[in-house]
Ligand SMILES: [Zn+2]
């Protein structure tokens with residue numbers, strides 16, 4: 005094999021792997037939008053074959069040989085190709101470490117346990133899910149032992165979603181937040197106005213979504229919007245991104261800000277580099293970085309005071325009856341009211357990280373052996389009382405609300421909170437170079453997109469998240485930026501009443 | 502290898518191949534419904550990888566070894582497994598005969614030529630497409646020579662869609678039709694009333710579609726309806742079927758009968774045998790048999806006089822203003838008016854097979870060398886004048902109207918007309934056992950579905966089309982049945998005026 009042949013093969017294998025990734029993405033997206041209600045089992049068969057086929061490519065003799073050839077020659081490769089080898093080898097080692105049987109039985113377990121979770125949630129009965137969750141946590145423990153026998157299981161899983169993340173780093177991050185937020189919440193809560201309840205016709209909400217997508221500069225030739233009970237973003241390739249939202253009849257805010265959230269994710273995927281398409285670099289740096297982009301648009305742009313100056317008249321155009329009587333300050337306040345809800349997905353910016361903290365705390369206790377699965381609901385409810393001052397009235401509104409654990413996404417939650425914090429620090433850095441407030445007041449998002457594309461989007465997965473972010477904001481990660489942003493925003497909101 | 506191991510492998514390989522078939526189906530369905538406008542090139546990359554992967558499974562040493570083991574032992578296999586081996590081996594031989602390079606370059610050519618076709622149609626400029634069509638026909642000629650050097654190319658391609666079909670059999674079929682229909686059309690045309698033009702709100706049309714799907718007994722848990730500019734049916738598995746329709750604002754009939762057409766396809770896919778799911782038997786006997794089911798529902802049920810007794814009041818319920826003043830006979834006549842249109846997709850039952858005949862005639866002349874690609878538009882227009890008495894005013898309404906040739910579907914068209922004829926003969930046979938007219942008048946489709954399931958649907962691909970049909974109608978194929986059905990229906994319609 006010559007170097008040229010090796011690089012050719014490197015690209016071909018990546019193209020194949022990316023095709024399987026696209027297909028998996030489409031199967032999930034279709035499942036959440038267009039597929040008939042009882043097609044899950046049938047789709048499961050297809051997914052299993054696709055999973056296996058792509059694992060076989062990664063662990064094939066051909067790929068193994070290629071990586072064995074290129075890894076010792078990495079210094080001779082250009083930076084991009086070197087990074088490809090690094091990422092592919094990381095993934096291959098993970099797949100290789102876990103025996104195929106273990107891996108497949110894990111996939112099957114997750115398919116079942118995900119379905120059971122939906123039934124258990126509907127029935128509000130944690131005991132249905134408990135034995136499956138038991139198995140999921142046990143399997144995660146075994147798998148992390150295969151992959152990295154000398155590291156704590158939760159570290160291994162955190163690192164899967166955010167390379168380099170550990171329990172210790174999470175703890176440092178959450179300690180800063182908890183220390184600041186729990187007392188802050190006690191000071192300012194219960195003083196916020198409720199959002200304006202009225203009928204917001206779905207057709208008008210849909211039109212508004214398109215207006216906002218255009219405003220955000222999302223290229224509709226490569227990004228489609230549809231509706232789903234479980235909104236999300238699916239980037240098949242940078243040329244084909246799908247986002248979904250969910251409208252509520254009596255509130256405009258959830259549907260709108262969901263579009264801004266998913267639109268933020270979409271912009272990231274759409275603006276990775278052309279030459280990285282169909283390679284493992286044409287993706288994203290980490291889940292937390294991805295989440296930093298969505299929350300940047302949802303919160304730091306969408307829910308900000310200057311943007312509401314622009315947005316309020318737009319909203320009034322679409323909902324003249326419903327919002328015509330309010331001024332921009334009132335609308336701003338209404339979309340930022342603090343809700344002590346037990347439901348993460350309904351949380352406001354201030355309480356959101358507390359929801360995440362609770363989940364991280366529980367994951368830690370499960371893996372330390374301190375907490376057993378059957379004690380989960382009690383621990384959950386206790387933590388909600390302690391951090392949020394909220395009484396959880398049922399497991400459906402408590403431990404059963406999220407599917408993540410049933411779906412095997414252990415160690416995923418911290419990405420959400422980290423994404424918020426990353427976003428705040430990016431905004432701080434952006435403001436040093438751009439008059440962001442003026443852009444938002446004028447609804448001119450071009451400079452904002454330009455900055456994000458330059459610093460984040462176009463780099464795809466070329467860098468480790470830490471490296472990417474530090475170079476973007478020119479310094480180390482400081483969760484204090486995020487904390488101070490929240491304190492300032494919510495103290496302003498509560499004293500100006 | 503033991504027989505047990507071989508059979509196990511047989512099922513596993515089929516499960517894998519079916520997964521790829523499902524994925525291809527989903528990619529096409531998604532492309533025609535939800536995908537963003539400029540995602541085709543990206544999707545093409547994914548499709549190419551999937552095509553290649555599934556061809557590799559079929560032509561792998563493992564599969565080859567399996568078929569070499571089972572083929573000489575076919576007698577020891579139960580009928581179903583014997584049929585699987587036969588179908589898999591047929592497909593493998595086809596793929597094996599064509600060199601991979603030729604096959605892949607054909608796929609690439611089709612992707613390009615399909616795109617060019619769309620542009621050429623839009624620009625009404627056949628010369629844009631001509632060189633690509635030239636290449637497509639040449640490639641088809643080469644491929645058929647690889648696959649069966651001793652058979653006429655068009656026979657080879659006809660046989661791909663309908664096993665056992667030849668030019669000679671097509672000719673015999675079309676001769677019967679032409680002899681009967683061309684003079685019939687001259688007698689009765691120009692005397693029909695135009696359909697009632699009015700506004701038919703899309704929302705009401707959508708609700709009507711759901712009502713009709715329920716009436717047809719289509720299981721909505723396994724079959725979803727959506728909208729597309731290019732309606733069709735995609736059977737991923739028997740547990741997951743998608744149909745699409747397209748509504749017109751000023752006519753209710755196209756959207757409605759499209760749903761009945763695609764619904765007929767869907768019923769077939771949904772009612773193949775459970776034990777055949779995820780095998781090559783869980784499909785359909787041939788494209789013409791598939792089309793016989795869709796046209797059975799669209800025409801022999803949907804457009805029939807007795808069904809209109811049931812349907813007319815239903816239509817009036819959804820469109821009281823628009824159709825309230827008409828009686829059922831008038832509505833029956835309006836949906837059956839004879840239109841001498843140059844567009845196949847707008848044709849009525851009577852003229853439809855003439856559109857197909859023209860296409861078959863042209864395919865024959867191209868392959869015999871009698872006609873060159875650049876002479877296509879002239880030949881097309883001449884034949885439309887001769888058979889239908891229609892002047893084609895532009896290539897967009899003429900030779901550019903269908904994508905089939907540009908997409909490499911050579912020899913596909915006859916399936917449409919054969920499907921009509923098969924349907925008529927199935928209806929004749931059904932009427933010997935069931936009082937079909939009574940069922941249709943009462944809107945009770947359960948006995949109709951029961952008969953079709955028993956005779957056609959549950960057998961999937963277990964039999965060759967001829968064998969399946971002859972056993973269903975108890976005799977040999979007789980195109981005279983179809984001809985007499987058309988004569989009777991349209992003579993009745995024209996003299997009763
Ligand atoms: Zn997100």
Ligand SMILES: [Zn+2]
Nearest residue numbers: 762766792795
């Ligand atoms: Zn059809």
